[in-house]
Amino acid sequence: MVLTRSQVVVDALRAAVRAPSPHNTQPWIFELTPDTIDVVLDESRVLGACDPEAREARLACGAALLNLRLAIAAAGRGSEVELAPERGRVSLLARVTLGPRHRPTVTERRLAAAIPRRYSNRRPFTDEPVPLRVRTAVREAARDEGARLVLLDEAGLLEATAGLIRRADHLQGLDAAFRREIRAWTRQTAEDDGVPAYAGGPRSAGGLLPGRYVNEDGAPRVFEQDPLVAVLTMPNDAPVSQVRAGCAMQRVLLTATDAGLSASFYSQPIEITAVRAELHDLLGGAGHPQTIFRLGYGYPGVKTPRRPIEAVARDRREAERP
Ligand SMILES: Cc1cc2nc3c(=O)[nH]c(=O)nc-3n(C[C@H](O)[C@H](O)[C@H](O)COP(=O)(O)O)c2cc1C
Incomplete structure (x- = not known):
C-alpha cells in the first residue's frame, strides 16, 4: 500500500x-x-x-x-x-x-x-439510427488517438464482417480451453472481477451477431434491424500500437457514452489470427484491426x-x- x-x-x-x-x-x-x-x-x-x-x-x-x-x-x-x-x-x-x-x-x-x-451493454438497442454528427464525433475520437474507426455502414461490409464474427464464434465454441476460460471468468455471485451473469445479454433471435456471456436460459430476443458495427484499426500492430489502440477505443467509447450511446464488443474475429487476417483484407488492408464494437441507443443496463x-x-x- x-x-x-x-x-x-x-x-x-x-x-x-x-x-x-x-x-x-x-x-x-x-x-x-x-x-x-x-x-x-x-x-x-x-x-x-x-x-x-x-x-x-x-x-x-x-x-x-x-x-x-x-x-x-x-x-x-x-x-x-x-x-x-x-x-x-x-x-x-x-x-x-x-x-x-x-x-x-x-x-x-x-x-x-x-x-x-x-459500461458494456449486451442487450438489443433501439432501431433509432445514430445521427451523422455522432458518427463523425466517434470517428474523430479515434483519429485524435492515431487510430481509424471504420463504420460498417455499407450493407455488404456489415454482412461480411458479421459472417467472420459468426465463424470465429463457432470456432471458439469448439475449443475446450476457450470455453473453460469463459466459464472461469463468468461469476454467479458478486466478486470484484470477472463478468457477473447479470451483465450478459439475451440470445439474438436472428443470430446476425452472436454475443458472448449469453444468457442461455432466457428466450431469444430480436436485436436492432440495422446495427451500427465499427472496427477500430491501427497503422501497425506492434505492442505499443495496441496500447495506443486502447486509448483510441476508450476515447471512442467515452465519446459515444457522452452522446447517449451504448456499446458492446464482438472480439471473436480479433482473437483468431487467421480470421483477423481475413478482416484486415476485407477492410482493404488499410489498417490492422484491434477491436470491434456495436454502437446504438440502449436501454439502461448495469455496471x-x-x-x-x-x-x-x-x-x-x-x-x-x-
Ligand atoms: C479488448 C476487449 C475485448 C472485449 N471483447 C468482448 C467480447 O468479445 N464480448 C463481450 O461481450 N465483451 C467484451 N469485452 C467487454 C468486457 O467483457 C467488459 O469490458 C468487462 O466485462 C467489464 O465490463 P464493462 O465494460 O461493463 O465495464 C471486451 C473488452 C475489451 C477491453
Missing part, C-alpha cells in the same frame, strides 16, 4: 480501473511515485486461450491510461505520457508524469464525466464491479526492491 497519495492521483486511479477489459480481468498494476503513475501489464491476468499474445490486455491498459489522462486533466493538472519508457521491461507500458496546473477543455471535462457512466485501487496500486520503489 502506498503511503501518501494526492487526491488527484487517487481520483485518477479510481477512473483508471473503470476501463473495460477482456472478461473483466483488469490486467493492470499502477506503480506510483509522488508525481508519476506507471501503467504495468499484469501478466498473471492475461487470458491464455483467447488472448495469448496479450493484445486485448494491452488494449485494456491503454483504456485505463486514457482514463488516467482525462481524470488528471479534469482535476486541473497537465500530464505527459511516455509509452514503453524502459526498454528492458516490456510489461511497463506507459509512464504518466503529472504536470503543472492546467485548464481542462470542455471535451476533457465531458469525457472524464463519462468514465463512470460507461460491473472492479477491484479496489489498493489491490492494483503500489509504490514504485517497493516494486523495484529486489
Whole structure:
C-alpha cells in the first residue's frame, strides 16, 4: 500500500480501473511515485486461450491510461505520457508524469464525466439510427488517438464482417480451453472481477451477431434491424500500437457514452489470427484491426464491479526492491 497519495492521483486511479477489459480481468498494476503513475501489464491476468499474445490486455491498459489522462486533466493538472519508457521491461507500458496546473477543455471535462457512466451493454438497442454528427464525433475520437474507426455502414461490409464474427464464434465454441476460460471468468455471485451473469445479454433471435456471456436460459430476443458495427484499426500492430489502440477505443467509447450511446464488443474475429487476417483484407488492408464494437441507443443496463485501487496500486520503489 502506498503511503501518501494526492487526491488527484487517487481520483485518477479510481477512473483508471473503470476501463473495460477482456472478461473483466483488469490486467493492470499502477506503480506510483509522488508525481508519476506507471501503467504495468499484469501478466498473471492475461487470458491464455483467447488472448495469448496479450493484445486485448494491452488494449485494456491503454483504456485505463486514457482514463488516467482525462481524470488528471479534469482535476486541473497537465500530464505527459511516455509509452514503453524502459526498454528492458516490456510489461511497463506507459509512464504518466503529472504536470503543472492546467485548464481542462470542455471535451476533457465531458469525457472524464463519462468514465463512470460507461459500461458494456449486451442487450438489443433501439432501431433509432445514430445521427451523422455522432458518427463523425466517434470517428474523430479515434483519429485524435492515431487510430481509424471504420463504420460498417455499407450493407455488404456489415454482412461480411458479421459472417467472420459468426465463424470465429463457432470456432471458439469448439475449443475446450476457450470455453473453460469463459466459464472461469463468468461469476454467479458478486466478486470484484470477472463478468457477473447479470451483465450478459439475451440470445439474438436472428443470430446476425452472436454475443458472448449469453444468457442461455432466457428466450431469444430480436436485436436492432440495422446495427451500427465499427472496427477500430491501427497503422501497425506492434505492442505499443495496441496500447495506443486502447486509448483510441476508450476515447471512442467515452465519446459515444457522452452522446447517449451504448456499446458492446464482438472480439471473436480479433482473437483468431487467421480470421483477423481475413478482416484486415476485407477492410482493404488499410489498417490492422484491434477491436470491434456495436454502437446504438440502449436501454439502461448495469455496471460491473472492479477491484479496489489498493489491490492494483503500489509504490514504485517497493516494486523495484529486489
Ligand atoms: C479488448 C476487449 C475485448 C472485449 N471483447 C468482448 C467480447 O468479445 N464480448 C463481450 O461481450 N465483451 C467484451 N469485452 C467487454 C468486457 O467483457 C467488459 O469490458 C468487462 O466485462 C467489464 O465490463 P464493462 O465494460 O461493463 O465495464 C471486451 C473488452 C475489451 C477491453
